Amino acid sequence: MNQSVVFPRTDARILADDGDSLSFCSTCAFSQACLSEGMDKSALMELHVLVEHVGPLAAGDHVFREGDPFSAIAAVRAGTVKTYQIDRDGREQVLGFHLPGEVIGLNAIHDDRYPCNAVALDTVMLCRFSFPKIALLASQLPNLQRHLFRLLSHDIGVASLFARDNSADERMAAFLIGLSRRLAARGFSAKRFQLTMSRTDIANYLRQAPETVSRVLRRFEREGLLHIKQRDVEILDLARLQAMATAVLRD
Amino acid sequence: MNQSVVFPRTDARILADDGDSLSFCSTCAFSQACLSEGMDKSALMELHVLVEHVGPLAAGDHVFREGDPFSAIAAVRAGTVKTYQIDRDGREQVLGFHLPGEVIGLNAIHDDRYPCNAVALDTVMLCRFSFPKIALLASQLPNLQRHLFRLLSHDIGVASLFARDNSADERMAAFLIGLSRRLAARGFSAKRFQLTMSRTDIANYLRQAPETVSRVLRRFEREGLLHIKQRDVEILDLARLQAMATAVLRD
DNA sequence: CGGAGCTTTGACGGACCTCAATGCGTGTGG
DNA sequence: CCACACGCATTGAGGTCCGTCAAAGCTCCG
Secondary structure (H helix, E strand, O other), X not given: OOOOEHHHHOHHHHHHOHHHHHHHHOOOHHHHHXXXXXXXXXXXXXXXXXXXXXXXXXXXXXXXXXXXXOOEEEEEEEOOEEEEEEOOOOOEEEEEEEOOOOEEOHHHOOOOEOOOEXXXXXXXXEEEEEHHHHHHXXXXXXXXXXXXXXXXXXXXXXXXXXXXXXXXXXXXHHHXXXXXXXXXXXXXXXXXXXXXXXXXXXXXXXXXXXXXXXXXXXXXXXXXXXXXXXXXXXXXXXXXXXXXXXXXXXX | OOOOEHXXXXXXXXXXXXXXXHXXXXXOHHHXXXXXXXXXXXXXXXXXXXXXXXXXXXXXXXXXXXXXXXXXXXXXXXXXXXXXXXXXXXXXXXXXXXXXXOEEOHHHOOOOEOOOEXXXXXXXEEEEEEHHHHHHHHOOOHHHHHHHHHHHHHHHHHHOHXXXXXXXXXXXXXXXXXXXXHHHHOOOXXXXXXXXXXXXXXXXXXXXXXXXXXXXXXXXXXOOOEEEEOOEXXXXXXXXXXXXXXXXXXX
């Protein structure tokens, strides 16, 4: 396990590849989102100036750790980032999985420290945005400010989804449907994808025992809802899975 | 139960009392917070211009309803506001209780609609801030922008607190300690306070059965942790209660 | 005084966790 | 190239916390 924290140490490598940063940036989810919200090209140029491309990170590399001073948010460009906390008994608590196009670090603004750890689950590429700089730019670009407010507002709702009064089946269905939709929104297949996280991580995230995850997935397969082999999932009955998930996702 | 939505209809009453809005505003939690974060007096004046004082609302009055177009956030000045959703089976899901000094409506920025209902549990006074106006002002006042970012960031963390699989006792202890601290932060007593919400609401918020809430509170009393009569609580053993709550609150 | 609604109390059952053992896949070294 | 070992996943058996159901008590009203 690599113990190093990526953010504070990657300045050198980041500064090294600014030659092609503009071409890279056209694939950056954050920039794309800004564009789609009506930000003009010249504004986007200013955004590009403060972007730092981080990666590739290997599975197990940490993006930041709980308690680190807050300096930047980051958009996931490729791979999956897991955020988690360690409680006082040393047990891990998974807070979320972050796919390409999603932003991490927003919950660190409040008290200027990252309140959780963030670790790469596979090979991860990031766009790093210095928060002081992007906040300053936001005061000049209304659309950027608006985009940031929306990102933050969105995350408020997401956190409370998996309360324990839903059944194990419902939570698992909601988890899979959520993944499917988020991947589809980024252009990936909605019906075939890989679980980049272990069953243990999924169980932890859903507040269940790993054994329960195993049993529920197996039963889903027996009932023809999906096909699963190792970490490769194929959803066979999206409608029925979605119906189970509505109790959690409220759509 | 009063079915009216307060925000869209109170413009007349709000505009009527702008004569003394400045004196009122000195007690507004939001303004105070801005001041304490280093915003200067002239900036605060500009903030006062766009504040609208709403209230008093009676218990059962709605501040906004799920699906209403988003227009404003609001700081609770007095009383308690409950936010909740209705799932497709018609069951209520309590999202949170908002005490004086706390801001509601932040989760509506994302898709320009309030994603939940907000209802007064007792006599409530609010400060209403038009969001377009405060966002515009924020781009001119860096400290205001920073304050808004922090408010949003804070709510991300709060939402995920009760999502974990802690025991009924731990969640109840965390609920009480949370209330105690938030009230103390506003100058109220940390050891004696009123539960402005019903047991049913508490149970719903903690994702428990009302019967469980009843049993746990009763057991806490038998064990000398607190004294409770109806909705009046006196905490007798803050330390022990806090110890139970750490599993949830992580402090 | 009486009724409605919330709260409390008890008995019971079920969903999921814990514990334990086996199976499977991957990487490593002989 | 195969054997072995380690970690993760699976499967089964048993226990428990808490939700559900039912009934009675309490409070605040009219």
